[in-house]
Amino acid sequence: MSQTVLVTGSSSGFGRAAVHRFLDQGWNVVATLRDPSRWTGAPDGRLLVTALDVRDTASVLAGVAAAVERFGRIDCVVNNAGVGLFAVFEGTPERIIEDVVDTNLYGPMRVIRAVLPHFHRQGGGRIVNVTSSNVTVPSTLMAAYSASKGGLHGFSEAISYELSLRNVEVKVVEPGLSPGTNFVGQTTARFGSSEVPAPYAAYVQERAATFDAPPPPGYFATDDDVAAAIHEAAVDETGRFRWRVGADALDFARARQASDEDYDAWRRSHFAPAR
Template sequence: MSAPSQSIPGKTVLITGCSSGFGEATARLFADRGWNVVATMRTPDTHRLPARENILVTRLDVLDPASIDAAIAAGITRFGAIDVLVNNAGFGLFGVFEATPRPKVMEQFAVNVFGVMDVTRALLPHFRQRQTGVVINVSSGAGIFTLPMISLYCASKFALEGFSEALSYELASVGVTVKIVEPGGVTSTRFGERSEAEAATATDLADYRPFVAAVQETFTGLRAARAGSTAQEVAETIFTAATDGTDQLRYVATQDIKPLVAARRETSEERYMALMRGQFMPR
Protein backbone atom coordinates (compact mmCIF):
# COMPACT_ATOMS: atom_id res chain seq x y z
CA MET A 1 0.00 0.00 0.00
CA SER A 2 2.27 2.78 -1.18
CA ALA A 3 1.28 6.44 -1.07
CA PRO A 4 0.37 8.05 -4.39
CA SER A 5 2.29 11.01 -5.78
CA GLN A 6 -0.75 13.26 -5.32
CA SER A 7 -2.43 13.26 -1.92
CA ILE A 8 -4.04 15.65 0.53
CA PRO A 9 -1.58 16.58 3.31
CA GLY A 10 -2.38 16.25 7.00
CA LYS A 11 -3.23 13.53 9.48
CA THR A 12 -5.85 10.94 8.47
CA VAL A 13 -8.26 8.89 10.56
CA LEU A 14 -10.34 5.92 9.40
CA ILE A 15 -13.54 5.46 11.41
CA THR A 16 -16.02 2.57 11.19
CA GLY A 17 -19.76 2.93 11.79
CA CYS A 18 -20.12 6.58 10.72
CA SER A 19 -23.77 6.51 9.65
CA SER A 20 -24.92 7.82 13.06
CA GLY A 21 -24.06 8.11 16.73
CA PHE A 22 -20.46 8.12 17.94
CA GLY A 23 -19.06 7.46 14.48
CA GLU A 24 -20.82 10.35 12.81
CA ALA A 25 -19.98 12.74 15.66
CA THR A 26 -16.35 11.64 15.62
CA ALA A 27 -16.05 12.04 11.84
CA ARG A 28 -17.43 15.58 12.03
CA LEU A 29 -15.14 16.52 14.92
CA PHE A 30 -11.94 15.28 13.29
CA ALA A 31 -12.86 16.95 9.98
CA ASP A 32 -13.66 20.25 11.74
CA ARG A 33 -10.22 20.14 13.38
CA GLY A 34 -8.39 19.80 10.11
CA TRP A 35 -7.97 16.04 9.86
CA ASN A 36 -8.63 13.96 6.77
CA VAL A 37 -11.43 11.51 7.53
CA VAL A 38 -12.16 8.16 5.92
CA ALA A 39 -15.76 7.82 7.14
CA THR A 40 -16.92 4.26 6.61
CA MET A 41 -20.29 2.57 6.99
CA ARG A 42 -22.29 -0.35 5.64
CA THR A 43 -24.64 1.82 3.56
CA PRO A 44 -22.87 5.04 2.54
CA ASP A 45 -25.82 6.17 0.41
CA THR A 46 -27.63 7.13 3.62
CA HIS A 47 -24.88 9.16 5.28
CA ARG A 48 -25.43 12.65 6.72
CA LEU A 49 -21.87 13.95 6.58
CA PRO A 50 -21.05 17.16 4.68
CA ALA A 51 -19.42 17.07 1.24
CA ARG A 52 -15.89 18.29 2.02
CA GLU A 53 -12.47 17.71 0.49
CA ASN A 54 -11.13 16.22 3.70
CA ILE A 55 -13.97 13.69 4.12
CA LEU A 56 -14.09 10.47 2.11
CA VAL A 57 -17.28 8.48 2.66
CA THR A 58 -16.91 4.86 1.61
CA ARG A 59 -18.43 1.46 2.27
CA LEU A 60 -17.02 -0.80 4.95
CA ASP A 61 -18.95 -3.71 6.45
CA VAL A 62 -16.91 -5.30 9.23
CA LEU A 63 -18.39 -8.68 8.21
CA ASP A 64 -17.11 -8.30 4.64
CA PRO A 65 -13.29 -8.57 4.39
CA ALA A 66 -13.25 -7.36 0.79
CA SER A 67 -14.99 -4.13 1.79
CA ILE A 68 -12.45 -3.63 4.60
CA ASP A 69 -9.52 -3.92 2.18
CA ALA A 70 -11.23 -1.66 -0.37
CA ALA A 71 -11.96 1.07 2.21
CA ILE A 72 -8.37 1.09 3.47
CA ALA A 73 -7.01 1.24 -0.07
CA ALA A 74 -9.40 4.07 -0.96
CA GLY A 75 -8.33 6.06 2.10
CA ILE A 76 -4.63 5.68 1.35
CA THR A 77 -5.17 6.55 -2.31
CA ARG A 78 -7.12 9.69 -1.39
CA PHE A 79 -5.02 10.96 1.50
CA GLY A 80 -1.63 9.26 1.14
CA ALA A 81 -1.62 7.44 4.48
CA ILE A 82 -3.77 6.53 7.47
CA ASP A 83 -2.55 7.57 10.92
CA VAL A 84 -5.38 6.54 13.25
CA LEU A 85 -7.98 3.75 13.19
CA VAL A 86 -11.19 4.14 15.22
CA ASN A 87 -13.04 0.84 15.54
CA ASN A 88 -16.47 2.17 16.40
CA ALA A 89 -18.97 -0.07 14.55
CA GLY A 90 -21.01 -2.27 16.85
CA PHE A 91 -24.45 -3.09 18.21
CA GLY A 92 -26.02 -4.48 21.37
CA LEU A 93 -28.39 -7.36 22.02
CA PHE A 94 -30.99 -6.79 24.75
CA GLY A 95 -32.84 -9.62 26.43
CA VAL A 96 -32.30 -12.64 28.70
CA PHE A 97 -29.60 -14.98 27.46
CA GLU A 98 -31.76 -18.09 27.37
CA ALA A 99 -34.22 -16.41 25.02
CA THR A 100 -31.59 -15.27 22.51
CA PRO A 101 -31.20 -17.45 19.39
CA ARG A 102 -27.70 -18.81 18.76
CA PRO A 103 -27.34 -17.04 15.37
CA LYS A 104 -27.83 -13.72 17.16
CA VAL A 105 -25.17 -14.65 19.71
CA MET A 106 -22.76 -15.38 16.86
CA GLU A 107 -23.63 -12.08 15.15
CA GLN A 108 -22.97 -10.14 18.37
CA PHE A 109 -19.41 -11.43 18.49
CA ALA A 110 -18.93 -11.29 14.71
CA VAL A 111 -19.58 -7.53 14.70
CA ASN A 112 -18.27 -6.36 18.06
CA VAL A 113 -15.17 -8.57 18.32
CA PHE A 114 -14.21 -10.36 15.12
CA GLY A 115 -15.06 -7.33 12.98
CA VAL A 116 -12.73 -5.17 15.06
CA MET A 117 -10.02 -7.80 14.72
CA ASP A 118 -10.44 -8.02 10.95
CA VAL A 119 -10.31 -4.26 10.39
CA THR A 120 -7.30 -3.93 12.68
CA ARG A 121 -5.44 -6.82 11.05
CA ALA A 122 -6.06 -5.36 7.60
CA LEU A 123 -4.56 -1.97 8.54
CA LEU A 124 -1.63 -3.19 10.62
CA PRO A 125 0.76 -3.82 7.70
CA HIS A 126 0.38 -0.13 6.75
CA PHE A 127 1.04 0.99 10.33
CA ARG A 128 3.93 -1.43 10.72
CA GLN A 129 5.54 -0.30 7.48
CA ARG A 130 5.42 3.30 8.72
CA GLN A 131 6.39 2.35 12.32
CA THR A 132 3.57 4.51 13.64
CA GLY A 133 -0.18 4.49 14.15
CA VAL A 134 -2.94 4.56 16.75
CA VAL A 135 -5.71 1.99 17.12
CA ILE A 136 -8.70 3.20 19.15
CA ASN A 137 -11.31 0.61 20.06
CA VAL A 138 -14.67 1.92 21.24
CA SER A 139 -15.72 -0.29 24.12
CA SER A 140 -18.41 0.52 26.69
CA GLY A 141 -19.12 0.78 30.36
CA ALA A 142 -20.46 -2.73 29.71
CA GLY A 143 -16.87 -3.77 29.13
CA ILE A 144 -16.03 -2.78 32.73
CA PHE A 145 -19.13 -3.79 34.71
CA THR A 146 -22.06 -5.98 33.75
CA LEU A 147 -25.81 -5.42 33.68
CA PRO A 148 -28.63 -7.93 33.32
CA MET A 149 -30.43 -8.20 29.97
CA ILE A 150 -27.24 -7.34 28.04
CA SER A 151 -25.11 -10.34 28.96
CA LEU A 152 -24.04 -10.96 25.36
CA TYR A 153 -23.17 -7.32 24.73
CA CYS A 154 -21.16 -7.31 27.97
CA ALA A 155 -19.40 -10.51 26.93
CA SER A 156 -18.43 -8.98 23.57
CA LYS A 157 -17.10 -5.81 25.16
CA PHE A 158 -15.19 -7.72 27.86
CA ALA A 159 -13.61 -9.69 25.02
CA LEU A 160 -12.77 -6.45 23.22
CA GLU A 161 -11.13 -5.02 26.33
CA GLY A 162 -8.99 -8.11 26.84
CA PHE A 163 -7.99 -8.23 23.18
CA SER A 164 -7.10 -4.53 23.15
CA GLU A 165 -4.99 -4.67 26.29
CA ALA A 166 -3.01 -7.72 25.16
CA LEU A 167 -2.62 -6.28 21.66
CA SER A 168 -1.20 -3.06 23.09
CA TYR A 169 1.91 -4.91 24.28
CA GLU A 170 2.50 -6.51 20.88
CA LEU A 171 2.01 -3.37 18.83
CA ALA A 172 4.13 -1.16 21.07
CA SER A 173 7.12 -3.11 19.73
CA VAL A 174 6.43 -1.77 16.20
CA GLY A 175 5.55 1.81 17.14
CA VAL A 176 1.75 1.42 17.21
CA THR A 177 -0.37 2.54 20.19
CA VAL A 178 -3.65 0.93 21.25
CA LYS A 179 -6.35 2.87 23.14
CA ILE A 180 -9.76 1.92 24.58
CA VAL A 181 -12.58 4.46 24.87
CA GLU A 182 -15.37 3.52 27.29
CA PRO A 183 -18.67 5.43 26.87
CA GLY A 184 -21.84 5.03 28.87
CA GLY A 185 -25.34 4.68 27.51
CA VAL A 186 -25.70 7.86 25.48
CA THR A 187 -29.38 8.40 24.68
CA SER A 188 -28.85 10.72 21.70
CA THR A 189 -27.72 7.92 19.35
CA ARG A 190 -29.60 5.20 17.44
CA PHE A 191 -27.91 2.45 19.43
CA GLY A 192 -30.94 1.96 21.66
CA GLU A 193 -33.27 1.72 18.67
CA ARG A 194 -31.39 -1.24 17.24
CA SER A 195 -31.17 -2.91 20.66
CA GLU A 196 -34.94 -2.68 21.04
CA ALA A 197 -35.44 -4.05 17.53
CA GLU A 198 -33.13 -6.96 18.28
CA ALA A 199 -34.99 -7.65 21.53
CA ALA A 200 -38.17 -8.16 19.53
CA THR A 201 -36.59 -11.25 17.91
CA ALA A 202 -36.02 -12.99 21.24
CA THR A 203 -38.28 -15.69 22.60
CA ASP A 204 -40.69 -14.60 25.35
CA LEU A 205 -40.10 -16.87 28.35
CA ALA A 206 -42.84 -16.35 30.93
CA ASP A 207 -40.70 -17.32 33.94
CA TYR A 208 -38.48 -14.27 33.38
CA ARG A 209 -41.28 -11.71 32.98
CA PRO A 210 -41.31 -10.38 36.58
CA PHE A 211 -37.53 -10.01 36.56
CA VAL A 212 -37.54 -8.34 33.14
CA ALA A 213 -40.21 -5.88 34.26
CA ALA A 214 -38.23 -4.98 37.39
CA VAL A 215 -35.00 -4.53 35.44
CA GLN A 216 -36.68 -2.36 32.84
CA GLU A 217 -37.99 -0.10 35.62
CA THR A 218 -34.45 0.20 36.99
CA PHE A 219 -33.11 0.96 33.51
CA THR A 220 -35.70 3.72 33.10
CA GLY A 221 -34.21 5.45 36.12
CA LEU A 222 -30.68 4.92 34.84
CA ARG A 223 -31.56 6.41 31.45
CA ALA A 224 -32.96 9.50 33.14
CA ALA A 225 -29.75 9.88 35.13
CA ARG A 226 -27.53 9.72 32.05
CA ALA A 227 -29.58 12.05 29.88
CA GLY A 228 -26.79 14.62 29.88
CA SER A 229 -24.26 12.38 28.11
CA THR A 230 -23.84 13.04 24.39
CA ALA A 231 -22.18 11.58 21.32
CA GLN A 232 -20.13 14.79 21.11
CA GLU A 233 -18.67 14.05 24.54
CA VAL A 234 -17.57 10.63 23.30
CA ALA A 235 -16.13 12.12 20.10
CA GLU A 236 -14.06 14.57 22.16
CA THR A 237 -12.64 11.68 24.19
CA ILE A 238 -11.77 9.76 21.03
CA PHE A 239 -10.01 12.84 19.67
CA THR A 240 -8.05 13.21 22.91
CA ALA A 241 -7.01 9.55 22.77
CA ALA A 242 -5.84 10.02 19.18
CA THR A 243 -3.84 13.16 19.79
CA ASP A 244 -2.53 13.25 23.37
CA GLY A 245 0.71 11.45 22.46
CA THR A 246 0.61 9.21 25.53
CA ASP A 247 0.49 5.45 26.00
CA GLN A 248 -2.62 5.71 28.23
CA LEU A 249 -4.74 2.64 27.51
CA ARG A 250 -8.24 3.39 28.84
CA TYR A 251 -10.40 6.53 28.66
CA VAL A 252 -13.78 6.75 30.39
CA ALA A 253 -15.79 8.91 28.00
CA THR A 254 -18.94 9.96 29.89
CA GLN A 255 -19.65 11.08 33.44
CA ASP A 256 -22.72 8.87 33.92
CA ILE A 257 -20.77 5.62 34.31
CA LYS A 258 -18.00 6.90 36.55
CA PRO A 259 -19.67 5.81 39.83
CA LEU A 260 -20.02 2.23 38.57
CA VAL A 261 -16.51 2.28 37.12
CA ALA A 262 -15.18 3.39 40.50
CA ALA A 263 -17.21 0.71 42.26
CA ARG A 264 -15.82 -1.98 39.97
CA ARG A 265 -12.20 -0.84 39.91
CA GLU A 266 -11.68 0.82 43.27
CA THR A 267 -13.70 -1.17 45.84
CA SER A 268 -13.62 -4.74 47.06
CA GLU A 269 -15.37 -7.55 45.21
CA GLU A 270 -17.75 -7.97 48.14
CA ARG A 271 -18.83 -4.33 48.17
CA TYR A 272 -19.21 -4.22 44.41
CA MET A 273 -21.34 -7.37 44.22
CA ALA A 274 -23.50 -6.20 47.12
CA LEU A 275 -24.12 -2.92 45.29
CA MET A 276 -25.08 -4.59 42.02
CA ARG A 277 -27.20 -7.30 43.60
CA GLY A 278 -29.05 -4.65 45.54
CA GLN A 279 -29.98 -3.05 42.22
CA PHE A 280 -30.91 -6.07 40.18
CA MET A 281 -31.47 -9.26 42.19
CA PRO A 282 -35.12 -10.21 42.86
CA ARG A 283 -36.40 -9.00 46.20
Protein backbone atom coordinates (compact mmCIF):
# COMPACT_ATOMS: atom_id res chain seq x y z
CA MET A 1 0.00 0.00 0.00
CA SER A 2 1.31 3.46 -0.90
CA GLN A 3 2.33 5.72 1.95
CA THR A 4 0.74 9.14 2.38
CA VAL A 5 2.48 12.44 3.08
CA LEU A 6 0.92 15.79 3.94
CA VAL A 7 2.96 18.83 2.89
CA THR A 8 2.18 22.34 4.15
CA GLY A 9 3.03 25.42 2.11
CA SER A 10 2.74 23.62 -1.22
CA SER A 11 1.98 26.55 -3.50
CA SER A 12 5.60 27.18 -4.51
CA GLY A 13 9.27 26.69 -3.67
CA PHE A 14 10.36 23.85 -1.42
CA GLY A 15 6.80 22.69 -0.76
CA ARG A 16 5.77 22.39 -4.39
CA ALA A 17 9.03 20.62 -5.26
CA ALA A 18 8.47 18.22 -2.36
CA VAL A 19 4.97 17.39 -3.59
CA HIS A 20 6.34 16.38 -6.99
CA ARG A 21 9.25 14.48 -5.43
CA PHE A 22 6.93 12.33 -3.32
CA LEU A 23 4.57 11.74 -6.24
CA ASP A 24 7.53 10.61 -8.34
CA GLN A 25 8.46 8.17 -5.56
CA GLY A 26 5.00 6.59 -5.56
CA TRP A 27 3.49 8.25 -2.47
CA ASN A 28 -0.02 9.55 -2.02
CA VAL A 29 0.40 13.28 -1.47
CA VAL A 30 -1.78 15.84 0.28
CA ALA A 31 -0.65 19.25 -0.96
CA THR A 32 -1.97 21.91 1.40
CA LEU A 33 -1.96 25.66 0.96
CA ARG A 34 -3.98 28.60 2.19
CA ASP A 35 -5.71 29.07 -1.17
CA PRO A 36 -6.06 25.83 -3.17
CA SER A 37 -6.94 27.81 -6.30
CA ARG A 38 -3.26 28.77 -6.49
CA TRP A 39 -2.32 25.17 -7.30
CA THR A 40 -1.62 24.54 -10.96
CA GLY A 41 -0.87 21.18 -12.46
CA ALA A 42 -2.42 18.09 -13.96
CA PRO A 43 -4.82 16.06 -11.84
CA ASP A 44 -3.42 12.90 -10.28
CA GLY A 45 -5.29 10.14 -8.49
CA ARG A 46 -2.60 10.07 -5.80
CA LEU A 47 -2.78 13.84 -5.19
CA LEU A 48 -5.21 15.74 -2.98
CA VAL A 49 -4.97 19.54 -3.01
CA THR A 50 -6.74 21.05 -0.03
CA ALA A 51 -6.86 24.18 2.09
CA LEU A 52 -4.80 24.44 5.27
CA ASP A 53 -3.73 27.62 7.02
CA VAL A 54 -1.20 26.74 9.72
CA ARG A 55 -2.19 29.88 11.65
CA ASP A 56 -5.75 28.61 12.18
CA THR A 57 -6.45 25.53 14.31
CA ALA A 58 -9.82 24.82 12.66
CA SER A 59 -8.22 24.96 9.22
CA VAL A 60 -5.42 22.62 10.32
CA LEU A 61 -7.89 20.09 11.75
CA ALA A 62 -10.00 20.25 8.57
CA GLY A 63 -6.96 19.74 6.34
CA VAL A 64 -5.76 16.73 8.32
CA ALA A 65 -9.27 15.26 8.34
CA ALA A 66 -9.54 15.67 4.56
CA ALA A 67 -6.25 13.80 4.13
CA VAL A 68 -7.38 10.88 6.29
CA GLU A 69 -10.78 10.75 4.59
CA ARG A 70 -9.17 10.57 1.15
CA PHE A 71 -6.29 8.16 1.77
CA GLY A 72 -7.18 6.47 5.06
CA ARG A 73 -3.97 7.41 6.89
CA ILE A 74 -1.07 9.87 7.06
CA ASP A 75 2.41 8.37 7.31
CA CYS A 76 4.45 11.57 7.19
CA VAL A 77 3.90 15.29 7.73
CA VAL A 78 6.22 17.85 6.17
CA ASN A 79 5.99 21.19 7.97
CA ASN A 80 7.26 23.43 5.20
CA ALA A 81 4.91 26.43 5.35
CA GLY A 82 6.84 29.50 6.43
CA VAL A 83 7.44 33.17 5.84
CA GLY A 84 10.63 35.20 5.67
CA LEU A 85 11.28 38.59 7.23
CA PHE A 86 14.11 40.99 6.46
CA ALA A 87 13.65 44.03 8.67
CA VAL A 88 15.03 46.15 11.50
CA PHE A 89 13.49 44.74 14.67
CA GLU A 90 13.05 48.18 16.22
CA GLY A 91 11.05 49.39 13.23
CA THR A 92 8.90 46.28 12.77
CA PRO A 93 5.29 46.41 14.02
CA GLU A 94 4.40 43.82 16.63
CA ARG A 95 1.68 42.32 14.40
CA ILE A 96 4.30 41.42 11.79
CA ILE A 97 6.58 39.74 14.31
CA GLU A 98 3.59 37.83 15.70
CA ASP A 99 2.63 36.65 12.21
CA VAL A 100 6.16 35.37 11.52
CA VAL A 101 6.34 33.46 14.80
CA ASP A 102 2.77 32.19 14.42
CA THR A 103 3.47 30.85 10.92
CA ASN A 104 6.97 29.48 11.42
CA LEU A 105 6.75 28.10 14.97
CA TYR A 106 3.21 27.79 16.27
CA GLY A 107 1.97 26.62 12.85
CA PRO A 108 4.02 23.40 12.85
CA MET A 109 3.02 22.83 16.48
CA ARG A 110 -0.66 23.01 15.47
CA VAL A 111 -0.14 20.57 12.61
CA ILE A 112 1.72 18.13 14.85
CA ARG A 113 -1.00 18.27 17.52
CA ALA A 114 -3.62 17.59 14.86
CA VAL A 115 -1.84 14.61 13.30
CA LEU A 116 -0.57 12.85 16.44
CA PRO A 117 -3.89 11.09 17.24
CA HIS A 118 -3.83 9.57 13.74
CA PHE A 119 -0.22 8.49 14.14
CA HIS A 120 -1.02 6.85 17.47
CA ARG A 121 -4.00 4.94 16.05
CA GLN A 122 -1.89 3.51 13.23
CA GLY A 123 1.15 2.78 15.41
CA GLY A 124 3.55 5.56 14.40
CA GLY A 125 4.54 8.15 11.82
CA ARG A 126 7.16 10.61 10.67
CA ILE A 127 7.47 14.41 11.06
CA VAL A 128 9.86 16.44 8.88
CA ASN A 129 10.21 20.09 9.91
CA VAL A 130 11.84 22.53 7.49
CA THR A 131 13.95 25.04 9.39
CA SER A 132 16.74 27.26 8.02
CA SER A 133 20.49 27.79 8.09
CA ASN A 134 19.63 30.72 10.36
CA VAL A 135 19.22 28.07 13.05
CA THR A 136 22.99 27.57 12.93
CA VAL A 137 24.01 31.19 12.29
CA PRO A 138 21.35 33.82 12.98
CA SER A 139 21.69 36.37 10.19
CA THR A 140 21.53 40.12 10.54
CA LEU A 141 18.23 41.93 10.02
CA MET A 142 16.42 38.61 10.42
CA ALA A 143 16.02 38.59 14.20
CA ALA A 144 12.35 37.59 14.34
CA TYR A 145 12.77 35.04 11.53
CA SER A 146 15.83 33.55 13.23
CA ALA A 147 13.93 33.36 16.51
CA SER A 148 11.01 31.53 14.90
CA LYS A 149 13.17 29.00 13.02
CA GLY A 150 15.52 28.56 15.97
CA GLY A 151 12.50 27.86 18.13
CA LEU A 152 11.25 25.27 15.63
CA HIS A 153 14.61 23.51 15.66
CA GLY A 154 14.75 23.42 19.47
CA PHE A 155 11.16 22.23 19.67
CA SER A 156 11.84 19.50 17.09
CA GLU A 157 14.89 18.14 18.87
CA ALA A 158 13.26 18.24 22.29
CA ILE A 159 10.00 16.60 21.24
CA SER A 160 11.81 13.88 19.28
CA TYR A 161 12.69 12.05 22.49
CA GLU A 162 9.18 11.89 23.92
CA LEU A 163 7.55 11.04 20.60
CA SER A 164 9.98 8.17 20.08
CA LEU A 165 8.02 6.44 22.86
CA ARG A 166 5.04 6.36 20.45
CA ASN A 167 7.05 5.29 17.36
CA VAL A 168 6.93 8.80 15.89
CA GLU A 169 10.21 10.04 14.43
CA VAL A 170 11.07 13.73 14.06
CA LYS A 171 13.57 15.05 11.50
CA VAL A 172 14.68 18.53 10.46
CA VAL A 173 15.80 19.79 7.06
CA GLU A 174 17.90 22.95 7.25
CA PRO A 175 18.19 24.73 3.89
CA GLY A 176 20.42 27.69 3.18
CA LEU A 177 19.29 30.32 0.73
CA SER A 178 17.91 29.15 -2.59
CA PRO A 179 18.21 30.97 -5.93
CA GLY A 180 14.58 32.03 -5.71
CA THR A 181 14.81 33.38 -2.17
CA ASN A 182 14.17 37.11 -1.91
CA PHE A 183 13.80 38.09 1.73
CA VAL A 184 13.60 41.79 0.93
CA GLY A 185 10.89 41.24 -1.67
CA GLN A 186 9.02 38.76 0.53
CA THR A 187 8.95 41.25 3.39
CA THR A 188 7.63 44.06 1.18
CA ALA A 189 5.07 41.89 -0.62
CA ARG A 190 3.67 40.24 2.48
CA PHE A 191 3.85 42.94 5.12
CA GLY A 192 4.50 46.22 3.30
CA SER A 193 7.63 48.19 4.00
CA SER A 194 8.55 48.23 7.67
CA GLU A 195 9.85 51.50 9.01
CA VAL A 196 13.62 51.79 8.90
CA PRO A 197 14.76 54.16 11.65
CA ALA A 198 17.33 56.61 10.29
CA PRO A 199 20.36 55.23 12.20
CA TYR A 200 19.87 51.86 10.46
CA ALA A 201 19.16 53.06 6.90
CA ALA A 202 22.65 52.78 5.40
CA TYR A 203 23.22 49.38 6.96
CA VAL A 204 19.89 48.05 5.64
CA GLN A 205 20.79 49.18 2.11
CA GLU A 206 24.23 47.60 2.41
CA ARG A 207 22.83 44.27 3.57
CA ALA A 208 19.95 44.25 1.08
CA ALA A 209 22.48 44.63 -1.73
CA THR A 210 24.13 41.37 -0.72
CA PHE A 211 21.02 39.49 -1.84
CA ASP A 212 21.56 40.79 -5.38
CA ALA A 213 25.18 39.66 -5.58
CA PRO A 214 25.48 36.54 -7.77
CA PRO A 215 26.68 33.50 -5.79
CA PRO A 216 29.29 31.05 -7.05
CA PRO A 217 27.70 28.51 -9.41
CA GLY A 218 25.97 25.75 -7.47
CA TYR A 219 26.56 27.42 -4.10
CA PHE A 220 22.91 27.68 -3.09
CA ALA A 221 20.56 24.71 -2.94
CA THR A 222 17.74 24.51 -5.46
CA ASP A 223 14.13 23.71 -4.57
CA ASP A 224 14.71 20.21 -5.95
CA ASP A 225 17.78 19.77 -3.71
CA VAL A 226 15.69 20.61 -0.65
CA ALA A 227 12.84 18.37 -1.82
CA ALA A 228 15.29 15.47 -2.19
CA ALA A 229 16.50 16.03 1.38
CA ILE A 230 12.92 16.16 2.66
CA HIS A 231 12.13 12.84 0.99
CA GLU A 232 15.36 11.31 2.30
CA ALA A 233 14.43 12.39 5.83
CA ALA A 234 10.96 10.93 5.38
CA VAL A 235 12.30 7.46 4.57
CA ASP A 236 15.47 7.46 6.69
CA GLU A 237 15.92 4.51 9.03
CA THR A 238 19.39 5.33 10.40
CA GLY A 239 18.29 7.57 13.28
CA ARG A 240 19.72 10.68 11.62
CA PHE A 241 18.03 13.88 12.82
CA ARG A 242 19.33 16.79 10.70
CA TRP A 243 19.87 17.45 6.98
CA ARG A 244 21.73 20.63 6.01
CA VAL A 245 21.19 21.55 2.35
CA GLY A 246 23.34 23.94 0.34
CA ALA A 247 27.00 24.92 0.47
CA ASP A 248 26.14 28.05 2.45
CA ALA A 249 24.39 25.96 5.13
CA LEU A 250 27.47 23.74 5.35
CA ASP A 251 29.75 26.79 5.58
CA PHE A 252 27.63 28.08 8.46
CA ALA A 253 27.95 24.74 10.21
CA ARG A 254 31.76 24.74 9.85
CA ALA A 255 31.96 28.30 11.16
CA ARG A 256 29.86 27.41 14.18
CA GLN A 257 32.08 24.45 15.01
CA ALA A 258 35.10 26.73 15.49
CA SER A 259 36.19 28.00 18.88
CA ASP A 260 34.06 30.73 20.44
CA GLU A 261 36.78 33.28 19.70
CA ASP A 262 37.12 32.23 16.05
CA TYR A 263 33.36 32.14 15.56
CA ASP A 264 32.96 35.63 17.02
CA ALA A 265 35.59 36.94 14.62
CA TRP A 266 33.91 35.18 11.69
CA ARG A 267 30.39 36.44 12.42
CA ARG A 268 31.58 40.01 12.93
CA SER A 269 33.42 39.88 9.61
CA HIS A 270 30.23 38.76 7.87
CA PHE A 271 27.52 40.80 9.54
CA ALA A 272 28.84 43.67 11.68
CA PRO A 273 28.23 47.19 10.37
CA ALA A 274 31.23 49.08 9.08
CA ARG A 275 32.33 51.71 11.58
